[in-house]
Amino acid sequence: LAVDHDVADPALATAGAGRIAWAAARMPVLRSIGQRFGEAKPFAGIRIGACLHVTPETAVLIATLAAGGAEVALCASNPLSTKDDVAASLVVDHEVATFARRGEGVAVYASHVQAVASREPHITIDDGCDLIERLHSSGPERLRSRVAAADLLGGTEDTTTGAAHLRAMAAAGVLTYPVVSLSEATTRAMADNRYGTGQSVLDGIVRATNTLLAGAKVVVAGYGNCGRGVAARARGMGASVIVTEANPLRALEAVLDGYEVMTMRAAAARGNVFVTATGNRDVITAADFAEMPDGAILANAGHFDVEIDVKALAELAGGRRRPVRPGVEEFTVGGRGLLLLCEGRLVNLAAADGNPAQVMDISFAVQALACEWLVRHRGELEPAVYGVPAEIDGQVASLKLATMGIEVDELSPGQLAYLKTFGG
Numbered sequence: 001l002a003v004d005h006d007v008a009d010p011a012l013a014t015a016g017a018g019r020i021a022w023a024a025a026r027m028p029v030l031r032s033i034g035q036r037f038g039e040a041k042p043f044a045g046i047r048i049g050a051c052l053h054v055t056p057e058t059a060v061l062i063a064t065l066a067a068g069g070a071e072v073a074l075c076a077s078n079p080l081s082t083k084d085d086v087a088a089s090l091v092v093d094h095e096v097a098t099f100a101r102r103g104e105g106v107a108v109y110a111s112h113v114q115a116v117a118s119r120e121p122h123i124t125i126d127d128g129c130d131l132i133e134r135l136h137s138s139g140p141e142r143l144r145s146r147v148a149a150a151d152l153l154g155g156t157e158d159t160t161t162g163a164a165h166l167r168a169m170a171a172a173g174v175l176t177y178p179v180v181s182l183s184e185a186t187t188r189a190m191a192d193n194r195y196g197t198g199q200s201v202l203d204g205i206v207r208a209t210n211t212l213l214a215g216a217k218v219v220v221a222g223y224g225n226c227g228r229g230v231a232a233r234a235r236g237m238g239a240s241v242i243v244t245e246a247n248p249l250r251a252l253e254a255v256l257d258g259y260e261v262m263t264m265r266a267a268a269a270r271g272n273v274f275v276t277a278t279g280n281r282d283v284i285t286a287a288d289f290a291e292m293p294d295g296a297i298l299a300n301a302g303h304f305d306v307e308i309d310v311k312a313l314a315e316l317a318g319g320r321r322r323p324v325r326p327g328v329e330e331f332t333v334g335g336r337g338l339l340l341l342c343e344g345r346l347v348n349l350a351a352a353d354g355n356p357a358q359v360m361d362i363s364f365a366v367q368a369l370a371c372e373w374l375v376r377h378r379g380e381l382e383p384a385v386y387g388v389p390a391e392i393d394g395q396v397a398s399l400k401l402a403t404m405g406i407e408v409d410e411l412s413p414g415q416l417a418y419l420k421t422f423g424g
């Protein structure tokens, strides 16, 4: 094979190619960006190092960047999410240097990140900072001189947690190059957190339990983007929805959106399905479990498995716990069976397929355009964390609408001048 690689089995390429084609067919925004990149070659002579979940959607992103002339190398950002057949197809069909094996141990994982870092990428793409960290740990001075020579242009970071870490690095003066934080893009918060998570969380709950949502009381904790999405989809399926919040503004919004709002303690006795989406810990605790009706379903949509106090649930149940379906464990508390899904981990990833390709299309379109922005601003940016420029958000929204055949009104020069003078 022509490119450097470490994948489980290149013979899996045919299966991987099929899955990549399935995703690509559902990612028209990235396709249209890929067509433009193919003509304009914005990444001619640019090496891109990517540390991402090795999935079919990621493969479509990588192919888009390669179409723009980039020489891309890829490693996994999580050993458990790697699809070995996709990794094989990237090597065999796309000649992308790929270093990823599903289930790889810590040492192999680190060697794969190193394999990408050692290619001295001009642009890094991260989902959790591993590549950025690796580059920084191998000599910040060298990075600084590469930045000064406009040989290292910048990076992108996908996660909110990663962006917070990078901001701390920037504040401490140890971040050596500019990074665009993608999770704050408006298109992304909308498509990913609200609509993608909103749908896939309910998908996970239904797949795990086959419960009927119509007529059920669904309690949604947290009315951020994820919570709003879950609440709206649950209502759409005929559930009556109760929202719990800690922020009065968000609570008021939920009330005005037509939901019942109350404390978790009050909601505990009334709910049939509980979904946490707060990003906080101990949202459902022992005192709440004690109130819940028989058959209550407990699911978490937040990033970490700390929102439902699973330890307290186990203590209340004593030994009275048993698996009842794949991904469902029943805890008997005061004679009532409470059903915990996927040990309190992200229910949409553990019990369903995560975000649909159409959602990843938008997220990765932002990613591809952010990389192009870094090239356009070569040598102009500070070593800091940048938000996604508003024009990229607008461009992605326009492209998505165009791929759906939807036209929107264009403001006339007179209207633009009016808004400038009198608009908010």
Ligand SMILES: NC(=O)c1ccc[n+]([C@@H]2O[C@H](COP(=O)([O-])OP(=O)(O)OC[C@H]3O[C@@H](n4cnc5c(N)ncnc54)[C@H](O)[C@@H]3O)[C@@H](O)[C@H]2O)c1
Pocket (backbone or CB within 6 Å): 192, 193, 197, 221, 222, 223, 224, 225, 226, 227, 244, 245, 246, 247, 250, 277, 278, 279, 280, 282, 283, 301, 302, 303, 304, 346, 347, 348, 349
């Ligand atoms: N499952 C997924 O695929 C997926 C996707 C995106 C984000 N997330 C995660 O979901 C969580 C929420 O994301 P978001 O974008 O909606 O965040 P957000 O910050 O917009 O909203 C969280 C809301 O929860 C509220 N809250 C905090 N503590 C609370 C408590 N104890 N009780 C009730 N409400 C409380 C906050 O006031 C806030 O309004 C995060 O952990 C995020 O990482 C998961």
